[in-house]
Amino acid sequence: MITKATCWPLLPLVAALGLTGCTLQPNYQRPTLPVDTHYDQNTPVGNVADLPWQNFFNDATMRQLIDLSLQNNRDLRVAALNVEQARASVQIDRAALLPSINATASQTSAHEPANLYNTQSTGAVTYHELNAGLGVTSWELDFWGRLRSLRDQAQETYLSTEATERATRISLISQVASAWLTLCSDNDLLHLAEQTVQSQQKSYDLTKISYNGGVSSDQDLAQAESTVRSAEADVASYTRQVRQDVDALRLLAGTDLPATLLKNATLDSNWQFPQTPAGLPSDLLTRRPDIIAAEHTLKAANANIGAARAAFFPNITLTASGGSTSSSLGHLLEGGTGAWSFAPSISLPIFDGGVNQANLDIAKIEKRIEIANYEKAIQTAFKDVNDALAGQDTWQSQLMALQKEVAANQRDYDYSDLRYKQGVDNYLNVLVAQRSLYTAQQALIAAHLGQLNQKITLYEALGGGWKS
Known part of the structure; x- marks a missing residue:
């Protein structure tokens, strides 16, 4: 039996990493x-x-x-519901800034017959594995x-919807x-x-x-x-x-x-x-x-x-988990059973056929449209x-x-x-x-x-x- 639990000391570190960085938004100036x-x-x-x-x-x-x-x-009722919908969208974009922590638990049982891998008889074997723990999966720094x-955009959209109401x-x-x-x-x-x-x-x-x-x-x-x-x-x-x-x-x-x-x-x-x-x-x-x-x-x-x-x-994402392993639940917290994994990844756009540049051009044009509006x-x-x-x-x-x-x-x-x-x-x-x-x-x-x-x-x- 194998059991896993989260390694808590990793979470403050990754949270601090995710909250650092810069912003590439233009400085907003109200039009004349x-x-x-x-x-x-x-x-x-x-x-x-x-x-x-x-x-x-x-x-x-x-x-x-x-x-x-x-x-x-x-x-007026529809306008009020649109405000509630926009407020929920803001919460979704805010949540993307924080790591998503999931708890998992599973049990696996497997039976292997004798002589499966060689001609010598080793006898039939039955395995039991129990997994339980917490982990951070694909969190973007x-x-x-x-x-x-994106959070600011959702926030401003919400405020616009509220004013429209x-x-x-x-x-x-x-x-x-x-x-x-x-x-x-x-x-x-x-x-x-x-x-x-x-x-x-x-x-x-x-x-x-x-x-x-x-x-x-x-x-x-x-x-x-x-x-x-x-x-x-x-x-x-x-x-x-x-x-x-x-x-x-x-x-x-x-x-x-x-x-x-x-x-x-x-x-x-x-x-x-x-x-x-x-x-x-x-x-x-x-x-x-x-x-x-x-x-x-x-x-x-x-x-x-x-x-x-x-x-x-570059887009940097992080997957991390940690815990302990044991052959039984009774020995889960004993020394020498700790286990963890840390898997950062980075994706750097090299060639996209001009998609990113087109999206940036569209964003700038949309701003000019909204200035006119x-x-x-x-x-x-x-x-x-x-x-x-x-x-x-x-x-x-x-x-x-x-x-x-x-x-x-x-x-x-x-x-x-x-x-x-x-x-x-x-x-x-x-x-x-x-x-x-x-x-x-x-x-x-x-x-x-x-x-x-x-x-x-x-x-x-x-x-x-x-x-x-």
């Missing part, structure tokens, strides 16, 4: 900011990322919908930093808020169309009475009916749109919506979003999760160059913020102008209707004034939606709320 140092408009200084979404969105229904989506949205570069979270919050506002807007447009149908139906009924009395013409009656049918078509259209808006919200929330949802769906509410400080474009580098993710991806590509460079150098992410963010800032004053001005236009159209309609009833004007003037008023009211609702969405867009563009 590819945009202006200031936005087109002056804005307050501050960090919107520190403003939790619960403090930004003050509407109770909107907060309820956002909370449902953060708990149940499938895209990371002298050139290849494994550390935060970006998905911010986008989802904004999408839910905008979807709720869209539902409110379409619901208001539906109510406006229904009210218009009612008022125009009354006008049509009066015109028909006048027509039957010989006062109104066929043209007056046809024009009155035309306005009714047009408004009825709008009712059908907005009814369909409201249902689709509810379906879109249900998809974002990932679950059933509150039964009383439509009761509160209106833009005619006290919307008070807090002021959103924009700061400087350089602040976006640490605010916007998509930019943070792009920079981590760039760092991962930089680390990959180190691994590609290390492939040109990083710069594009900054430029996109800069544009998003500038566009949102441009809407702060213009939407308010447009909204005020449309409010005055609605008031003017209302007066025009009232005067035209009065003149028609007094027999001064024909019904065509009433019809034109009525359609103008209806169109202005629709534009006012659309502008109100645009103004509110602009505030949400600016909050998202600045990377707000991801620290909450």
